[in-house]
Amino acid sequence: MSISQWPAQERPRERLLEYGAAALSDAELLAIFLRTGVKGRSAVALSRDLLQEFGGLSQLLNASMQQFCAYRGLGQAKYVQLQATLELARRNLACEVARESALSSPQAVRDYLQIQLQGLEQERFLLLLLDSQHRVITLETLSLGTINAATVHPREVVKATLAANAAAVILAHNHPSGVAEPSRADRQITDHIQQALALIDVPVLDHLVVGSGQSCSFAERGWL
Structure with a gap:
């Protein structure tokens, strides 16, 4: 039927x-x-x-x-339509988070970062740079591949933050395994970045780990 x-x-x-x-x-x-x-x-x-x-x-x-x-x-036509739909969703969320403070619309920020990272086969570390009103300035990719101290250096985070004249940042990366639970290395890297940014008086508002259909917030865990 x-x-x-x-x-x-x-x-x-x-x-x-x-x-x-x-x-x-x-x-x-x-x-x-x-x-x-x-x-x-x-x-x-x-x-x-x-x-x-x-x-x-x-x-x-x-x-x-x-x-x-x-x-x-x-077929190819449906694939093209699907990719166009996904990009529209990304751009809509980007507009939404750009209009509002990251603190007043945390779910929009979470959705935006999840749609950027979810389903990727390779780890990607993102840096969301915010102005003094906690509105988005830009989103930068800091690393591709396995996330560790060698690939995500606090110096690069500080450099990008100063270049954008950002007043706060949010970190995000994905786990291709689909499990959003942060590793010990994730926590260590976050601590190192937080310490480096403290020297220029820029807070890390959150670190979001994205898995398959789920995410984990360091801020919600009380780790920041």
Whole structure:
């Protein structure tokens, strides 16, 4: 049975209009994006198959074009549409965090950093530079690869902070393993950066570790 033959209250588009996008499952939202299924599989059924095949929504959204297009029912056009949608989400969040203080909209900042880092296969260390009102000045990538004292040096953080005339910073990096729990090395690096920035009177407001669909905040743990 195709989705058009389902009861109206069970169709993803009708459910979105009635209850809002947040009420829909990952599979239902993906089905709206895909619009059509394949022979013998509705868009919702295809979406469930895709989420299971890729291991979840994050892995699907961050799949390479080759991985994405290899699945029956998908193709380059849908891959391009998906990447455009993701970039729109990134830019929307960037605008939101730029307008507000990072302290007055911490969830927006968290969402912004998560969408920048989630699903990456390589570790990336980001530095969010803030002005005296805690509004975003810019976001810089400080390191690619395994995060350790050799790749993320406090001197580089101080240099970037001074160059931007930043009054505060937020640190963020991802764990490609998907587990957001900070390591001992993560805590040591944060301590070193915090000590270095204290010399120029710039606080570290938070360090966010991003995993698969989850994140851990140093500030919420009381570690800063």
